[in-house]
Amino acid sequence: MFVFLAVLALVLSVGSAAWIAEHALRRTRRQTRYGRYAPWIHPRGRLAAPLNWVADSRLLRTLCERIPPVAFASDMRDVVYVNYVVDARRIEPLIPPGLELQRIGEAADQAMLTFLSYRHGHLGPASLGRWRRLLPSPLQSNWRVYVHHRRTGALGVHFLSTAIDRTFHALGARMTAEALPMHVLGRASLLTSEDGRIDLLLGPGHGSAPDAEAHLAPLPEWPTDGPWRCAFSDYEQMLAYCVPQDRALSVQPWYGRITRQEISLGIPLDVCVALTGPVHSAAAGAITGDAEPFSFLVPLVKFRFENEEHDPI
Numbered sequence: 001m002f003v004f005l006a007v008l009a010l011v012l013s014v015g016s017a018a019w020i021a022e023h024a025l026r027r028t029r030r031q032t033r034y035g036r037y038a039p040w041i042h043p044r045g046r047l048a049a050p051l052n053w054v055a056d057s058r059l060l061r062t063l064c065e066r067i068p069p070v071a072f073a074s075d076m077r078d079v080v081y082v083n084y085v086v087d088a089r090r091i092e093p094l095i096p097p098g099l100e101l102q103r104i105g106e107a108a109d110q111a112m113l114t115f116l117s118y119r120h121g122h123l124g125p126a127s128l129g130r131w132r133r134l135l136p137s138p139l140q141s142n143w144r145v146y147v148h149h150r151r152t153g154a155l156g157v158h159f160l161s162t163a164i165d166r167t168f169h170a171l172g173a174r175m176t177a178e179a180l181p182m183h184v185l186g187r188a189s190l191l192t193s194e195d196g197r198i199d200l201l202l203g204p205g206h207g208s209a210p211d212a213e214a215h216l217a218p219l220p221e222w223p224t225d226g227p228w229r230c231a232f233s234d235y236e237q238m239l240a241y242c243v244p245q246d247r248a249l250s251v252q253p254w255y256g257r258i259t260r261q262e263i264s265l266g267i268p269l270d271v272c273v274a275l276t277g278p279v280h281s282a283a284a285g286a287i288t289g290d291a292e293p294f295s296f297l298v299p300l301v302k303f304r305f306e307n308e309e310h311d312p313i
Contacts, residue, residue, distance in 0.1 A: 018059060021059050022057060022058055022059045025058035025059055025062060026058050028253075028254040029058045029061075032096075033094070034094055034160040034161060034181075035096065035158075035159070035160060035161075035181050035250070036174075036178065036179075036180075036181045036250065037058075037181075038161070038208070039056070039208055040052060040056050040174070040183060040208055041183075041206070041207045041208040042055075042167065042184055042207050043184055043186030043204060043205030043206050043209070044205075044207075045206040045207075051167065051171070054171060055170070055171055055174050061174070061175060064175040064176050065178075067176055069176075069305075069307060069308040070125050070127075071125065071127065071304065071306060071307070072123065072124065072125060072126060072303075072304070072305040073123075073124070073125075073126040073132065073302075073303065073304045073305075074120045074122065074123040074124075074137075074304075075120075075121030075122065075300070075301075075302060075303075076118045076119065076120055076121055076300070076301040076302075076303050077118065077119050077121055077299065077300050078119055078190055078198070078297065078299065079116055079117075079118040079297065079298040079299075079301050080116060080117050080118065080190070080198060080200055080214070080216070080275070080295060080296075080297055081114055081115075081116045081242065081295060081296050081297070081298070082114065082115050082116070082117075082212070082214065082279050082281075082284070082293050082295045083112060083113070083114045083238075083242060083293065083294055083295070084112065084113045084227075084284065084287075084288040084291040084292075084293055084294075085104070085105075085111075085112055085227055085228055085230055085231045085291065086110065086111060086112075086287075086288045086289065086291045087110065087111075088101060088103050088108075088109055088110055088111040090111075090287060090288065091113065091145055091287070092111075094145065094160060094287070095145065095147060096158070096250075096251040096253075097251065097253065097313075098251040098253065098258055098313040099147040099148070099149055099158060099251060100147060100148055100149075100150055101145065101146070101147060102146040102147060102148055102155065104231040104232070104241065105230060105231040110230060110231040111145065112145070112146055112231070112241070112242065113143070113144070113145055113284065113288055114143075114144055114145075114157075114242060115141055115142065115143040115144070115212065115284065116141070116142055117139070117140070117141040117142075117190060117202065117212070118139070118140060118141075118301070119138075119139050119190055120136075120137045120138050120139070120140060121137055122135045122136070122137055123135060123136070123137065123138065123169070126304060136166065138164050138165050138166040138169050139164065139165045139185070139188045139189070139190055140162065140163065140164045140165075141163045141185070141202055141209075141210065141212070142159060142162045143159065143160045143161040143162065143163075143210055143283070143284075144158060144159050144160065144245075144248075145157065145158055145160060146158075146241075146245075147249055148249075149249060149258050149311065151258075151311065151312065151313070152258075152311050154247060154249065154258075154260060156245065156246075156247030156248055156249040156260070157247070157248055157249070158179075158248070158249050158250065159179055159180060159181060159248060159250070160181075160287075161181055161183060161209070161210050161283070162180050162181055162182045162183070163182065163185050163204075163210060164182055164183075164184065164185065165184070165185045165188040166184075167184050169182070170182040170183060170184045177261070178252065178259045178261070178308075179248040179250040179259060179261045180248075183207060183208050183209035184207055184209060185202055185203060185205075185207070185209045186203050186204055186207055186209070187202075187203030187205065188201060188202055188203065189201045195217075196217065196218040196273070197215075197216065197217050198214070198215075198216040198217075198277075198297065199214070199215055199216075200212060200213065200214040200215075200216070201213050210281070210283035210284075211281055211282055212279065212280070212281040212283065213279070213281070214277060214278065214279040214280070214295065215277050215278055216275040216276065216277035216279075216295055216297075217275065217276055217277050218273050218275060218297070219273075219274040219275065219276055221274070222235040222236070222272075222274050223235060223274055226294050227291065227292040227293070228294055235274070236269060239269045239272050239296070243265075243272065243298070244267065245265075246262065246263050246264060246265055247260055247261065248260070248261040248263070249261075251313065253313065255310075256312060256313050257311060257312055257313060258310065258311045258312070258313055259308060259309075259310055260308065260309045260310070260311065261305065261307075261308050262305075262306045262307050262308070263303065263304065263305050263306060264302075264303070264304040264306055265301055265303060266302060267298055271298060271299060271300075272296050272297070272298055273296060273297040273298075273299070274295075274296050275296055276295070277295070279293040279295065
């Protein structure tokens with residue numbers, strides 16, 4: 001009986017300490033509309049309530065910050081970029097303090113939102129070498145805006161949202177990767193046909209992941225006109241701005257720092273294939289309004305997450 005009471009007292013003490021720590025951390029790590037601390041809901045709804053608590057826990061995330069970053073690799077394929085050029089005033093409020101929006105166009109009054117969706121090729125630690133081929137290849141979508149850090153001059157992207165079709169991967173990313181506010185997709189597919197047509201579906205179900213549906217076909221050459229013309233002189237200039245993004249930036253004001261996650265993509269612009277076709281997304285529309293999307297494809301990408309660094313805000 002004494003042992004039982006001792007164990008019970010220990011459990012209650014640990015539980016109380018965890019509850020107090022969680023609520024204390026929530027005072028500084030407040031809920032946001034987008035980004036790492038936007039509400040997280042699994043597509044299975046109430047059946048996944050424990051997972052919702054884990055994914056939203058400030059205490060678990062704080063503890064996982066102690067885990068050293070691991071270099072990850074993936075042979076990504078069929079990377080579909082959907083882009084919007086919009087009035088910078090629509091994007092500006094979404095940028096966390098400490099970062100600044102990259103403004104584009106002659107009057108510097110425009111900004112770009114991109115969501116790119118792709119099938120991983122055996123995502124996992126690069127140290128596994130050829131054994132990485134045994135790992136699964138989930139479908140992921142990253143929703144990003146383009147930012148810079150004035151103090152260091154670093155340019156990069158800031159993720160408003162990211163989503164993946166595997167719960168394990170989503171929780172792992174949320175716990176260990178500061179820049180990735182990973183949500184779970186209820187349904188996801190990225191289908192390509194022999195003639196190059198692409199059908200993309202991102203279905204959040206009852207969860208908090210962003211939605212999108214697109215039916216796209218390749219163009220024989222890069223277009224000479226389109227929604228991008230209000231910010232770029234030609235298609236190549238647009239690609240040169242959008243594609244070589246090898247850094248993700250996020251802010252942790254409670255530590256007074258910016259986190260830089262450095263990645264390697266190495267995408268030559270001449271492999272990009274312009275696409276045409278309808279794109280429907282309530283999540284994108286909530287940010288971009290009636291801006292017209294434009295899309296392109298990168299068939300293969302050798303992705304590698306290199307390291308994580310920190311700079312003072």
